[in-house]
Amino acid sequence: MIKFDIEKEHDRIRADLQQWRAKNAKICISSSFQTHSIPLLHVISKVAPDIDVLFLDTGFHFPETYGFKDEIGRLLKLNIISLRSNIPKIKQRNSEGVFYYADDPDHCCFLNKTQPMNDAMQLYDVWISGVRRDQNANRKAMESFTRTPGGKMRYHPILDWSNKNIHQYRKAFKLPPHPLEKEGYLSIGCEPCTQKYNPQDAREGRWAGMKKTECGLHTDLITK
Amino acid sequence: MNILITGAAGYIGTALVETLSRNTEVQHIIAYDNLSRENLGLLFGSEKLSEKITFVKGEILDDKKLRAQMKKCDVCIHLAAEVSTPYADVNHHLFEQINHWGTAGICTAAEECGIQKFIYFSSASVFGFGTEEFTADDNPKPVSLYGKSKLRGENHVNRLKDQMQVCIVRCANVFGYGASMRFDAVLNKFNFDARFKNRITLQGDGTQYRSFIHIDNVCKAVNGLLKEQSEESIVLLADRNERIIDAANALEHVYPDLERIFISSHLQLNSLRLEISESFNQNAGFTMKPLHEHFAEFKTHFRF
Numbered sequence: 001m002i003k004f005d006i007e008k009e010h011d012r013i014r015a016d017l018q019q020w021r022a023k024n025a026k027i028c029i030s031s032s033f034q035t036h037s038i039p040l041l042h043v044i045s046k047v048a049p050d051i052d053v054l055f056l057d058t059g060f061h062f063p064e065t066y067g068f069k070d071e072i073g074r075l076l077k078l079n080i081i082s083l084r085s086n087i088p089k090i091k092q093r094n095s096e097g098v099f100y101y102a103d104d105p106d107h108c109c110f111l112n113k114t115q116p117m118n119d120a121m122q123l124y125d126v127w128i129s130g131v132r133r134d135q136n137a138n139r140k141a142m143e144s145f146t147r148t149p150g151g152k153m154r155y156h157p158i159l160d161w162s163n164k165n166i167h168q169y170r171k172a173f174k175l176p177p178h179p180l181e182k183e184g185y186l187s188i189g190c191e192p193c194t195q196k197y198n199p200q201d202a203r204e205g206r207w208a209g210m211k212k213t214e215c216g217l218h219t220d221l222i223t224k
Numbered sequence: 225m226n227i228l229i230t231g232a233a234g235y236i237g238t239a240l241v242e243t244l245s246r247n248t249e250v251q252h253i254i255a256y257d258n259l260s261r262e263n264l265g266l267l268f269g270s271e272k273l274s275e276k277i278t279f280v281k282g283e284i285l286d287d288k289k290l291r292a293q294m295k296k297c298d299v300c301i302h303l304a305a306e307v308s309t310p311y312a313d314v315n316h317h318l319f320e321q322i323n324h325w326g327t328a329g330i331c332t333a334a335e336e337c338g339i340q341k342f343i344y345f346s347s348a349s350v351f352g353f354g355t356e357e358f359t360a361d362d363n364p365k366p367v368s369l370y371g372k373s374k375l376r377g378e379n380h381v382n383r384l385k386d387q388m389q390v391c392i393v394r395c396a397n398v399f400g401y402g403a404s405m406r407f408d409a410v411l412n413k414f415n416f417d418a419r420f421k422n423r424i425t426l427q428g429d430g431t432q433y434r435s436f437i438h439i440d441n442v443c444k445a446v447n448g449l450l451k452e453q454s455e456e457s458i459v460l461l462a463d464r465n466e467r468i469i470d471a472a473n474a475l476e477h478v479y480p481d482l483e484r485i486f487i488s489s490h491l492q493l494n495s496l497r498l499e500i501s502e503s504f505n506q507n508a509g510f511t512m513k514p515l516h517e518h519f520a521e522f523k524t525h526f527r528f
């Protein structure tokens with residue numbers, strides 16, 4: 001992106017959404033309610049305030065994340081819907097009684113993120129996601145407009161925003177940070193799979209020690 | 225008032241169900257428990273309990289089953305926990321599952337099921353150890369894995385404060401006769417061992433303090449908390465602080481030939497004392513009597 005013009009970004013995203021809104025398409029946005037997720041939620045609150053904001057409540061979030069979600073929901077007047085697995089936690093344990101996150105995180109992510117999101121997409125035509133190319137190698141290769149394996153539209157409006165743009169946007173609108181950021185967490189997901197930022201590890205603290213970098217939402221629910 | 229009690233068939237739960245079933249303001253009690261301790265004192269006994277109790281066998285990690293019951297209630301008393309047994313600081317993942325994530329799930333369910341009052345039984349062990357009495361304003365520094373997991377549970381409960389009345393009960397060691405006995409709590413174990421072995425075991429030199437509360441007083445306190453519109457969200461529940469050795473001396477009043485074995489008597493172990501709130505305890509109508517009288521009363525419950 002040559003020059004980051006917030007007004008133009010609003011206009012671009014509004015126009016992109018208009019093509020589907022004109023056809024009465026049902027649109028949702030998913031959000032993990034991290035500090036860097038808030039700019040896109042703010043954009044949406046300006047250009048399309050009526051769309052549903054889906055929060056994947058895995059049941060393993062930090063208490064601070066639930067509080068932050070509620071705070072942002074009030075601040076931006078969002079319609080937040082929590083999505084949960086149909087599989088109760090008592091059935092999310094291996095044969096030794098250990099939660100899957102400590103044994104098979106891919107399966108845990110499948111049960112608590114991919115499957116509920118896939119189910120929810122039965123109700124929507126367009127899914128907005130705030131993935132950015134500068135986040136990891138998988139996202140670098142993504143397109144702004146693509147589809148889920150089920151044929152629903154995926155729209156990535158801030159794919160080309162940089163970390164700096166996120167910062168500029170947050171500053172422009174004085175958007176609050178996730179409360180755990182000041183404690184040294186940069187990327188905040190489920191508590192069992194999140195660690196504080198370690199300068200020795202460029203992974204930003206998610207699934208530390210593993211090759212895993214994605215939860216499945218952006219690998220399984222996307223056509224390649 | 226319709227109340228869901230998790231862990232209702234446990235030691236405290238059973239006594240609480242009995243007490244609350246006599247409270248005329250309580251219309252219905254859902255006693256939710258997975259019966260993991262295989263203690264059926266809530267369900268069997270010679271004294272009949274009120275018809276307003278429904279028993280549901282269920283896990284707190286079974287979100288759907290729990291929510292189905294919670295929807296019928298306006299108060300939730302969350303007692304269910306993986307409890308620690310002294311000197312067995314193992315299986316941290318189980319503490320995490322039940323005490324942390326189980327509580328997190330119950331909190332989300334409470335939010336969505338319209339619970340108006342949430343009472344969480346935490347533990348004095350969230351404070352760790354110290355030479356002074358702990359007050360509700362002190363910063364918790366748990367040492368045991370159990371204490372750590374209970375504090376993590378508290379953090380989830382705290383986030384409910386904007387939406388409902390919340391009370392976190394940091395409860396001392398509970399003792400006294402109940403229909404679903406626990407004999408891994410120190411004073412109950414003393415009484416059991418005194419009666420059947422005539423010998424008790426003390427860890428260290430016995431001069432360490434612990435906070436205690438009689439089970440009847442726990443029930444009175446919760447009954448009071450149900451009525452109260454308290455601003456205080458943290459309650460320290462204790463009716464006495466005692467050195468372990470003094471508890472042993474009190475037991476000797478009841479069992480004069482009692483022997484005691486000290487394990488590692490060269491060690492002076494850490495103490496944990498809670499500030500006793502005389503005003504809270506008086507308002508709740510606590511019964512206060514010397515330990516030896518409690519122990520004499522306990523003795524009457526042994527069947528031979």
Ligand code: SF4
Nearest residue numbers: 101105108109190193
């Ligand atoms: S991020 Fe961790 S806890 Fe969350 S769903 Fe994936 S494996 Fe489970």
